[in-house]
Amino acid sequence: MDFPEALSCPLPILSHDTVQLAHGAGGKLSNEMIDKIFLPRFLNNTLEKMEDQAILDNPGGRIAFSTDTFVVDPIFFPGGDIGDLAINGTVNDIAMSGAEPKYLSVGFILEEGLPFDTLHRIVLSMEKAAKLAGIQIVAGDTKVVNRGSCDKLFINTSGFGFVPDNVHISASNLIAGDKIILSGTLADHGMAVMTTREGLSFQSTVESDTAGLNHLVKDMLNVSPEIHAMRDPTRGGLATSLNEFAGSSNVGIQLYGDTIPVKENVRGACEILGIDPLYVANEGKLVAIVPEDIADDMLAAMKNNTHGKDAVIIGEVTDKHPGVVALKTGLGANRIVDMPVGEQLPRIC
Amino acid sequence: MCLAIPGKLLEIFDENGLKMGNIDFAGSVSKACLEYVPEIEIGHYTIVHAGFALSVLNEEEAKNSFDAWDDLIDRANAEGIEMEKLERPD
Amino acid sequence: MKYLDEFRDPVIAKKILNEIHAATTQPWVIMEICGGQTHSIIRNGIDQVLPDEIELVHGPGCPVCVTPLEIIDRAIAIASRPDVIFTSFGDMLRVPGSHKDLFMVRSEGGDVRTVFSPLESLKIARENPEKEVVFFAVGFETTAPGNAMAVAQAAKEGLSNFSELVSHVLVPPAMEALLSSPANRVQGYLAAGHVCTVMGWDEYDPIAKKYQVPIVITGFEPMDVLDGILHTVKQLEAGTHEVENRYARIVEQGGNQPAQNLIKDVYEIANRKWRGIGEIPVSGFKIHSKYAAFDAELKFSVGDIHTEEPEACISGVILQGLKKPHDCPAFGKECTPQNPLGATMVSSEGACAAYYKYQRVLND
Numbered sequence: 001m002d003f004p005e006a007l008s009c010p011l012p013i014l015s016h017d018t019v020q021l022a023h024g025a026g027g028k029l030s031n032e033m034i035d036k037i038f039l040p041r042f043l044n045n046t047l048e049k050m051e052d053q054a055i056l057d058n059p060g061g062r063i064a065f066s067t068d069t070f071v072v073d074p075i076f077f078p079g080g081d082i083g084d085l086a087i088n089g090t091v092n093d094i095a096m097s098g099a100e101p102k103y104l105s106v107g108f109i110l111e112e113g114l115p116f117d118t119l120h121r122i123v124l125s126m127e128k129a130a131k132l133a134g135i136q137i138v139a140g141d142t143k144v145v146n147r148g149s150c151d152k153l154f155i156n157t158s159g160f161g162f163v164p165d166n167v168h169i170s171a172s173n174l175i176a177g178d179k180i181i182l183s184g185t186l187a188d189h190g191m192a193v194m195t196t197r198e199g200l201s202f203q204s205t206v207e208s209d210t211a212g213l214n215h216l217v218k219d220m221l222n223v224s225p226e227i228h229a230m231r232d233p234t235r236g237g238l239a240t241s242l243n244e245f246a247g248s249s250n251v252g253i254q255l256y257g258d259t260i261p262v263k264e265n266v267r268g269a270c271e272i273l274g275i276d277p278l279y280v281a282n283e284g285k286l287v288a289i290v291p292e293d294i295a296d297d298m299l300a301a302m303k304n305n306t307h308g309k310d311a312v313i314i315g316e317v318t319d320k321h322p323g324v325v326a327l328k329t330g331l332g333a334n335r336i337v338d339m340p341v342g343e344q345l346p347r348i349c
Numbered sequence: 350m351c352l353a354i355p356g357k358l359l360e361i362f363d364e365n366g367l368k369m370g371n372i373d374f375a376g377s378v379s380k381a382c383l384e385y386v387p388e389i390e391i392g393h394y395t396i397v398h399a400g401f402a403l404s405v406l407n408e409e410e411a412k413n414s415f416d417a418w419d420d421l422i423d424r425a426n427a428e429g430i431e432m433e434k435l436e437r438p439d
Numbered sequence: 440m441k442y443l444d445e446f447r448d449p450v451i452a453k454k455i456l457n458e459i460h461a462a463t464t465q466p467w468v469i470m471e472i473c474g475g476q477t478h479s480i481i482r483n484g485i486d487q488v489l490p491d492e493i494e495l496v497h498g499p500g501c502p503v504c505v506t507p508l509e510i511i512d513r514a515i516a517i518a519s520r521p522d523v524i525f526t527s528f529g530d531m532l533r534v535p536g537s538h539k540d541l542f543m544v545r546s547e548g549g550d551v552r553t554v555f556s557p558l559e560s561l562k563i564a565r566e567n568p569e570k571e572v573v574f575f576a577v578g579f580e581t582t583a584p585g586n587a588m589a590v591a592q593a594a595k596e597g598l599s600n601f602s603e604l605v606s607h608v609l610v611p612p613a614m615e616a617l618l619s620s621p622a623n624r625v626q627g628y629l630a631a632g633h634v635c636t637v638m639g640w641d642e643y644d645p646i647a648k649k650y651q652v653p654i655v656i657t658g659f660e661p662m663d664v665l666d667g668i669l670h671t672v673k674q675l676e677a678g679t680h681e682v683e684n685r686y687a688r689i690v691e692q693g694g695n696q697p698a699q700n701l702i703k704d705v706y707e708i709a710n711r712k713w714r715g716i717g718e719i720p721v722s723g724f725k726i727h728s729k730y731a732a733f734d735a736e737l738k739f740s741v742g743d744i745h746t747e748e749p750e751a752c753i754s755g756v757i758l759q760g761l762k763k764p765h766d767c768p769a770f771g772k773e774c775t776p777q778n779p780l781g782a783t784m785v786s787s788e789g790a791c792a793a794y795y796k797y798q799r800v801l802n803d
């Protein structure tokens with residue numbers, strides 16, 4: 001679904017072109033910014049009341065609660081920006097528990113001098129992402145810091161949703177025989193950001209995969225609530241998520257080497273920069289561990305959702321080599337896929 | 350040492366007096382210096398290391414390797430071992 | 440990807456592997472000089488599927504591993520200066536100096552930037568005329584043309600705020616040094632395809648003759664590496680010792696002439712120390728005296744450097760093929776990629792890191 005009317009929405013008329021320290025001081029200028037930039041985009045019944053807190057209904061049962069802070073540089077990258085990333089990131093963290101994400105809070109830290117045009121663009125893409133995910137922004141906060149105290153803007157989002165009673169997803173639930181399903185191609189987000197960084201002389205066609213995955217999760221739960229474990233492999237990539245699973249459940253993970261999908265242009269960028277896609281961040285992919293007997297139905301349901309159309313079974317859980325993720329190479333050898341060490345950097349050797 | 354992979358030259362331009370080119374690596378396009386491959390033409394494949402094209406790929410020699418390896422497979426098939434031939438680049 | 444995927448075909452690779460098994464009748468020790476090949480071997484599990492008779496020894500062909508501690512410490516000292524923007528390939532940032540690495544310099548406020556090409560470093564110099572921009576010019580013959588071009592171009596443009604901290608090493612002298620060591624076990628070499636792309640292979644003929652070792656030039660994809668091993672084994676079994684080019688799609692006998700010319704203009708041959716191995720005569724480059732203005736070692740006096748190499752680290756003997764990483768008592772214990780004691784645990788091509796990452800024993 002697209003919201004062209006939102007994207008073409010012009011910048012409201014404000015008394016300043018750029019964010020001033022006074023915009024964070026709680027006076028007239030703060031109100032102007034809230035009224036013209038934030039409220040029209042995020043409006044709902046709760047936010048409208050403009051109270052110091054959101055008062056929300058509690059349907060009972062378990063709550064999945066998550067928080068994340070976004071500092072990505074550059075703030076605009078092919079396929080997305082820090083705004084939709086901030087919404088989708090927390091939506092996905094909640095959704096990975098099987099919960100339906102319901103409510104979000106948003107906290108902005110703005111650098112003095114940030115053009116309102118930039119802020120407005122980001123808020124528009126947050127609006128769009130929140131609508132797509134069907135989540136309400138019910139609380140917010142803005143601080144302005146001195147120039148140089150932050151880089152353009154940082155965003156924190158926190159949120160929660162309600163976990164269905166019959167769903168029990170946990171990294172410690174893996175058992176031998178389970179199948180590992182990946183919802184699509186790896187490394188799109190990380191490479192989109194890396195190839196746009198200044199200095200790399202790239203004309204990249206790689207686009208971030210940033211997307212909310214809660215509808216995909218819903219489709220999966222409709223097949224069966226028996227998902228054992230689920231993560232969205234962001235920082236540290238798929239290798240990190242799988243190592244965490246293997247460690248928490250004390251089982252081995254065996255990957256079928258050549259089944260892991262990577263888009264051609266992403267692979268091109270990885271090859272030339274010497275980066276392994278298994279370690280690169282994704283922002284619109286999930287990896288699910290499901291019992292073998294429901295794996296095929298789950299896969300079929302995922303393929304019917306746009307965010308899971310490239311889903312594939314990439315491996316299985318084994319009681320061999322507990323705690324270790326291994327990958328079968330084309331030659332039939334089995335190599336260890338370890339946790340990454342630190343930041344992935346372009347290398348020449 | 351020396352990560353270098355083949356890409357296809359898309360265009361040639363000048364930058365600060367150096368002959369430069371945009372090289373396509375399966376859809377990701379990276380800039381490289383062409384000063385060391387004066388013979389290169391658009392459409393050629395070249396090996397790029399740290400932003401420098403170092404050699405124009407000899408397509409004839411690449412084909413020779415494929416042919417030699419195809420022979421391996423023919424022999425294997427003759428011995429009754431089923432093997433598929435590899436797909437060649439066009 | 441064209442000209443890449445065809446050389447990763449598992450069906451053909453297995454066939455070449457079968458040929459290697461058929462050709463091997465006795466034990467052989469083969470060294471792949473180049474860390475890129477080490478990476479490919481471990482990543483694809485080639486060492487796991489070779490005949491037991493064949494022992495692959497991982498050579499010193501990784502600039503991260505062999506750049507001497509003094510130079511790392513010097514880099515750290517220069518990068519810590521407030522007037523300097525220090526630029527480097529990403530590879531060098533995690534290499535431990537005596538007390539810290541370049542990442543730590545950055546966290547302490549140093550302006551340390553990663554670049555992918557030395558020309559990006561020049562761009563930074565153009566854009567920051569008030570700063571001194573230093574490029575950490577490490578590498579083997581393959582990287583030298585680019586690094587030389589940066590100096591030549593800086594001279595042409597009169598970019599007096601650009602300089603290079605050079606630690607360039609050369610492969611053939613190291614190959615000879617290894618072969619002439621009394622403890623040498625290496626019987627055949629896989630020569631580094633991309634080094635030969637620049638330099639050609641004329642330098643290898645005398646080495647092959649003098650030490651009676653086959654030298655097979657090979658590429659980096661699984662099929663290239665296997666093919667290189669096959670032809671080395673065939674020569675060893677037949678008792679021949681030729682230089683053989685199995686990377687003909689990229690490498691020509693004379694190498695890249697324009698590149699060699701510029702290298703000769705910008706750099707001059709020098710004795711170089713190799714981390715863990717020691718000084719090897721005429722085994723590297725330094726900046727030619729006529730480009731002295733671009734030599735960071737002359738530009739920045741950083742005083743005497745006192746290096747401290749951790750005692751436990753045996754990376755020197757590992758680089759010479761005398762021991763394997765798991766022979767090191769610190770391997771996987773005090774020394775891990777998170778907390779490396781030696782440089783060979785840092786680079787993804789370093790023998791210790793490669794073993795740690797891909798090859799701790801799987802109890803299948």
Ligand code: SF4
Pocket residue numbers: 751752753754755757764767768769770771774775779780781782783784791
């Ligand atoms: S394991 Fe660590 S300490 Fe031991 S040789 Fe390798 S780098 Fe040095």
